[in-house]
Amino acid sequence: MVQRKTLNETQVAVLRWVDDGCPEGVVADVVSARISAAALRNRGLVRTSGHGPTWKATITAAGKEYLQHVDGLNPPLPRQPNVSVTQQLVDDLVAAGGSLRVPRKRWNDKGGVDYERRARLAESYGKVPPGSRLVVKTASAEELVIELVTDRIVDADGSDPPPALTPLPVPARLSKYHRVAQEFRDRTTLHEVSRKALPRVSRIVHALAAEAERRGYKVACVHVREDGYGRTEWKPTNDGQLVFSINGHQLNVRVWEKGAGQRGPYEHQLKRWKHDREQPFRLMQFVDRPKPYDSGATGELNMEALGSSYGRQKSWGDRSRWKLDDRLPNLLRELEVQAVEAEERRLAKEREQAERERQWEAAMEHAKRRLVDDHRLEVLRNRVRAWEEAEAIRAYCDAVEARHGADAIAADPDAVQWLALAREHAHRAQQLPRMPADPEVMPERLKPYLGGRSPYGPHRW
Numbered sequence: 001m002v003q004r005k006t007l008n009e010t011q012v013a014v015l016r017w018v019d020d021g022c023p024e025g026v027v028a029d030v031v032s033a034r035i036s037a038a039a040l041r042n043r044g045l046v047r048t049s050g051h052g053p054t055w056k057a058t059i060t061a062a063g064k065e066y067l068q069h070v071d072g073l074n075p076p077l078p079r080q081p082n083v084s085v086t087q088q089l090v091d092d093l094v095a096a097g098g099s100l101r102v103p104r105k106r107w108n109d110k111g112g113v114d115y116e117r118r119a120r121l122a123e124s125y126g127k128v129p130p131g132s133r134l135v136v137k138t139a140s141a142e143e144l145v146i147e148l149v150t151d152r153i154v155d156a157d158g159s160d161p162p163p164a165l166t167p168l169p170v171p172a173r174l175s176k177y178h179r180v181a182q183e184f185r186d187r188t189t190l191h192e193v194s195r196k197a198l199p200r201v202s203r204i205v206h207a208l209a210a211e212a213e214r215r216g217y218k219v220a221c222v223h224v225r226e227d228g229y230g231r232t233e234w235k236p237t238n239d240g241q242l243v244f245s246i247n248g249h250q251l252n253v254r255v256w257e258k259g260a261g262q263r264g265p266y267e268h269q270l271k272r273w274k275h276d277r278e279q280p281f282r283l284m285q286f287v288d289r290p291k292p293y294d295s296g297a298t299g300e301l302n303m304e305a306l307g308s309s310y311g312r313q314k315s316w317g318d319r320s321r322w323k324l325d326d327r328l329p330n331l332l333r334e335l336e337v338q339a340v341e342a343e344e345r346r347l348a349k350e351r352e353q354a355e356r357e358r359q360w361e362a363a364m365e366h367a368k369r370r371l372v373d374d375h376r377l378e379v380l381r382n383r384v385r386a387w388e389e390a391e392a393i394r395a396y397c398d399a400v401e402a403r404h405g406a407d408a409i410a411a412d413p414d415a416v417q418w419l420a421l422a423r424e425h426a427h428r429a430q431q432l433p434r435m436p437a438d439p440e441v442m443p444e445r446l447k448p449y450l451g452g453r454s455p456y457g458p459h460r461w
Contacts, residue, residue, distance in 0.1 A: 006076040007066070011036055018046050019059045019067060086122040089115070089146070093134075098148040101139060119146055124311035133310070135344055138352040141359055165329040170207045180242070181206035183221045189264030190221065190241045192256035194294030197301060201255060204301070205242065208253075208328060215332075218245035222252065236262065240306050246339035249346075252306040253331070258317075259296040266293035303331055307338040353458075360458035367449035368441055375439040383433060390426035397422050 007015065014036040017026055027033040037057045040046045045063035049056050059067075069075065093100050105112035119134040128134055132150045139145045177185065184190065185202045193201045212219045222243050224234040240254035269290035276287040301324045302317030314334050316327035397419050401409060409415045439445070443455035 007040075011040060012067075012070060015040055015045060015059065015063055015067060018057045019063065022057055084125075084127070086118055086125055086127045089118055090122055090127045090129075090134075090148070093146060093148045100146045101143050102146060104138075104140075104142055104144045115144055115146060120310055126311070137344075137348050138355065141352075141355055165333060167326075168207055168211055168328040168332070170203050170325040170328070172203075174203055174206060177202060178206040178209040180209040180219050180221060184241060187221060188267060189224065190236075191263035192236055192241075192254075192260055193301065194257055194260045194297035194299075196294070197257050197260075197297065197299060201257075201301060204303075204325060204328070205255070207325075208242075208332070211328075211332065212244055219243065220245075238306070240304075244335050246335060247343060249339045249342040251335050251338055251342075253335070254304045254306055256302055257294075257297050258300040258302065259294075259298040261293035261296075263293050266290055303327075305331060305334045305338060307335075308341070309334065309338065310341075312337070357458045360453060363450055363453055364446065364455065367446040367455070370449045371441065371445060372438050376436060379436040386429040390429035393422050393426040397426075 014027070014033050017023075017033060018037060018040070020026070034048075034055060034057075037046055037048055040063070041048050041057075043062075045060055045066055047058050047060060089100075102115045103112065105114045105116075116136050119136050122128055123134055128148070129150075132148055135147045135149050137145045137147065181202045184205050185198060191198065209219045220243050222234070222239050222241055224232050224239075226232045236254055236256065238252075240252035242253040242255070244251045244253060269287075273287045273289050276285050279285075300318045302315060303324060304315040307314075312334065313330070316324060316330055318324050400415075400419060404415075409419065446455040
């Protein structure tokens with residue numbers, strides 16, 4: 001008997017229970033057993049009837065045959081419960097010792113598995129063991145290596161900082177701000193905090209900047225480019241206000257207050273309103289006075305690391321149980337983790353680029369060899385045709401001499417000259433051959449041998 005899928009252990013136990021007449025006290029959960037029996041009924045292994053107290057189940061001939069097969073000499077292996085593809089990836093990684101080679105999905109491969117995306121989803125859905133993460137590296141142009149790394153610490157619930165985090169105190173008063181905090185305070189166009197909360201935010205930025213520099217990092221306010229009309233493409237949700245440079249990687253941080261808008265556009269509108277009010281009545285444009293950007297500010301401060309976090313917590317703020325000041329160590333740790341991941345991506349990109357260049361160079365060498373081989377083969381074919389033509393010319397000359405005779409030919413100077421010319425041509429065509437010179441290697445002549453690659457470089461197609 002062939003089944004679409006083998007049964008798992010629970011389904012086999014329910015099938016035996018039905019075969020025994022569904023006795024009471026054998027299965028712990030009768031409702032679950034009846035649900036499994038319905039699945040067995042869909043496979044033709046049992047029959048069910050009635051509902052509630054009148055429910056009955058009987059085994060079919062196919063069901064008895066399946067049990068005989070299970071109890072036979074070559075029983076089928078019980079089917080394992082279904083698991084998600086992300087969980088299966090993590091299970092395979094654990095079984096492989098933490099490192100797994102998988103095929104790499106090409107952009108035009110519609111049926112392939114995107115393991116890079118699957119690894120990100122595994123972290124996003126919490127399939128990775130606590131304290132671990134998945135790192136995807138490029139092994140070759142055809143393969144990826146996925147590793148289960150446990151070199152960083154993560155929050156168990158995202159609420160309290162782990163013991164390894166050192167508290168970062170924020171001073172209650174300051175006589176001199178850090179240069180970054182002072183710049184942030186003065187550049188009002190960057191503010192998403194109310195004027196009332198600005199002193200507190202400046203002290204938080206001071207504490208962050210001082211600690212970052214103590215750890216050897218660089219920190220600065222984000223650079224905003226403006227055109228001649230004061231317009232800019234800066235967006236706080238994408239660019240933030242602060243830039244941390246950790247091991248050569250720039251990581252942006254946004255700080256904002258719930259309910260507060262952007263101070264820069266407000267001040268621009270306020271300036272227009274004041275200018276309009278100073279004009280003569282006939283020149284006034286009657287610009288409305290702008291509503292203060294912080295009129296709806298709630299005092300709740302938030303900070304966010306804007307880089308890729310792959311499902312980790314990357315935003316912290318004032319809550320009923322803690323303040324943003326208490327979560328500054330978490331923010332710095334997330335920035336450090338993002339820097340490590342950015343470095344891994346950079347190294348992976350370098351390895352991928354090196355592999356691409358290696359493959360391109362190998363393809364170019366192969367193309368050059370094929371170009372030379374094809375050129376020599378073409379020369380050989382031409383020489384063979386010339387040789388056969390020379391043999392035909394010799395036969396032609398012999399036939400002329402046999403037909404007309406030596407005396408008649410000797411009496412005709414044109415005939416003598418013609419036959420001499422023919423035999424000389426045949427002689428040149430059948431001289432001892434030599435290896436022909438290699439063809440000139442030009443990019444356009446290599447294209448047919450590169451399989452779609454560009455002869456001008458590994459990054460051009």
